[in-house]
Amino acid sequence: MIHATCHTADEAMQSEFDATPWFEEADPASIALLAKRAWSAPWIADALEGRLGYEALRELIRYARDRLEIESREDPSWPTFECRVDSAEATAWLDRHRSDIAADVRRAASSGREEVRG
Template identity: 55%
Template sequence: MIRATCHTADNVLCIEFDATPWFCEADAPSIVDLAQRGWASTAIAESVEHRRGYERVHDLVEYAATRLQLESLEDPTWQTFECIVDGSEAAAWLEKNRPDVVAGIPRVTGDRWH
């Protein structure tokens, strides 16, 4: 399991979910990009929100889009929610299940990425 945590910008909703399905289906450049962004991207939640068992993710994404949208219109760069993946779990899972992707991720310190 690769844990991900999402929270709305107003901190009304905060959830944890399994991001493994995203890692199974994502192409290598998307995973490398995620690692380079410090394992943070709203795309993960948006890609799994319509799956069975991810109703809470859908509720968070919908809340962020409807309740926080007015504030984001004033500043289009303002993120209505944030999603962060556990980098250690992601790196361990990738080493075991997607070794082809690991080569494209720059290492930082030791044997894990941040």
């Protein structure tokens, strides 16, 4: 299991969930970008919110869209929610299940490169 947490920008809601299904399906470039962004990105929640068992996450995103997006119309780049993946669990999972991506992510991190094979 790869633990992840999301919270709304106003801290009114928080959700913890398993991000493993996203890692199982994500392309190498998306995983590399997530690692480059310190394991924090909203697209993980966007991808999982419709799944069975992710109802709390779905409610958080609905709140962020219905309430906070309205408040942020003046600055559309303002993030209404944030999601963070446990980096140690993500790296360990990648080592076991997608070792080619894990090696590329490590190489990119150690060399400062932004590209990973995809």
